[in-house]
Amino acid sequence: MYDFIVVGLGIAGWSFLQVLEENHQNFIVFDNNSQQSTRIAGGMYNPVILKRFTPAWQAHQMLPYSLLQFKKAEFTYQQKYIHDINIYRKLTGVEEQNNWMAASDKPVLSAYMNGISHESIEGIPAKYGFGVLYGTGIVNVARLLDDATQKLEKKGLLKKENFVYDRLEIHDNFVQYQDIKAKYIVFAEGYGLKKNPFFQNLPLTGTKGEMLMIETGVHIPYIVKSNVFIAPNVAKKGQYYVGATYNWQDKTNIPTDEARRHLTAKLQQLLHAPFDIVQQKAGIRPTVKDRRPLVGTHPLHPNLAVLNGMGTRGVILAPTMAKQLFNHLVFDLPLMKEVDIKRFRTDSQ
Ligand SMILES: Cc1cc2nc3c(=O)[nH]c(=O)nc-3n(C[C@H](O)[C@H](O)[C@H](O)COP(=O)(O)OP(=O)(O)OC[C@H]3O[C@@H](n4cnc5c(N)ncnc54)[C@H](O)[C@@H]3O)c2cc1C
Structure with missing residues (x-):
C-alpha cells in the first residue's frame, strides 16, 4: 500500500513530491509526457506585474517558500537551479x-x-x-525535472505511461489502479486535466504559449522586458529565451509559424543586433477562468485530489499550493478559499 499515487510530473507534481519526501510518505508517480508547460517555461520568478506595476497575487508571500524548496533541491541533486537575475x-x-x-x-x-x-x-x-x-530570477525547471525524473526512475518510483482514468477503482479508504493500492491519488496533469473525468466541472481554460531560443553575439546580463521578454538561457552561454505568446484557441503543443513571426517582429523592435533562432517550443499553461489555482478534493471521494491551475506563475505558486494540499489531506487543515475548488461547486455537488 502506497500513501500516494501522483499523476503528472510537471512543477505541480514535483512540488507535491517534495512535500511527500519531507513527510516520509511513500508514493508512485505516473507521467505520459503529453504536456510540456513546465519543460518549456522560462522559469522566471517575478512578484510584480510589469504591465500595470502592481503586485502579483500572493507572490510576495509565496516566493520565499518556493525558493526554499528549489534550494533544497539544489542540495539533493547537487545542481544549481536558482539564478538570481534582475x-x-x-x-x-x-x-x-x-x-x-x-x-x-x-x-x-x-x-x-x-x-x-x-x-x-x-x-x-x-x-x-x-x-x-x-529579488527576481530564473529557476531552471527543465533541468530540475530531468534530475527528478532520473532519480525517481532509478528508485523505480516513476511509471512513464499514460494514466488511464477508467481503470481507477475508488474505495472508502484507498484507491486501486491495476496492482497499485494507495491511500490517496493526486492529479497534477496541467492542461491534461481536461481528460480527467473526475474533475470535469473545473473551468481550466488553457493558454498556449510559445517561445524562441536565439543566439546573438551581444551580451545581455539581465532579463529585459519590453513587449517581449529576452532572458539569458541559464543552461547555455550566448543563448537567450524570447517569449512568450498567448493563444486561447489552439490547444496543441505544436509550434506555429504565426508565433515565430510574432515573436521575431517584437524582438526586432527590442534587440538591435543580429540573431539566429535555434529552437521554438510550445506548451499549454494551465490557466483558470478566475486566475487562481485549482486545489482540493473530489466532492464525493475525499481520497481524490487535484493540484492544478498554476497559470502563468508555476514557479511561485506550485510549492505553496502543494504544501497546502498535503496539509489539507493529511492534517485536515483548511485550504485558502481563493484556491479551494469548492468555489466551483454547484448546489447538486
Ligand atoms: C511558454 C511558456 C512560458 C512560461 N513561463 C513561465 C515563467 O517564466 N515562470 C513561471 O512561473 N511559469 C511560466 N509558465 C507557466 C508554467 O509553465 C506553468 O504554470 C506550469 O508549468 C504548470 O505546471 P503543471 O505541473 O501544473 O503542468 P505541466 O507542466 O503541464 O505538467 C503536467 C504533467 O502531467 C502529465 N500528464 C498529463 N496527463 C497525464 C496522464 N493522463 N497520465 C500521465 N501523465 C499525465 C504531463 O505529461 C505533464 O508532465 C510558462 C508557460 C509557458 C507555456
Missing part, C-alpha cells in the same frame, strides 16, 4: 518613468522595484531607461 523593464516615456517611481514607493512593490537605470545594455537602446527589479 529584470530590466524598458520604459517607454516620461509617464512610465513617473509611474515606475510612484509604484516603487508602495508597500510590497518597494521590496522589488528600484530606481530607473540608464545603464547601456548592448543591442538594446532605451531612451527613457529601465525600471530595475530586484
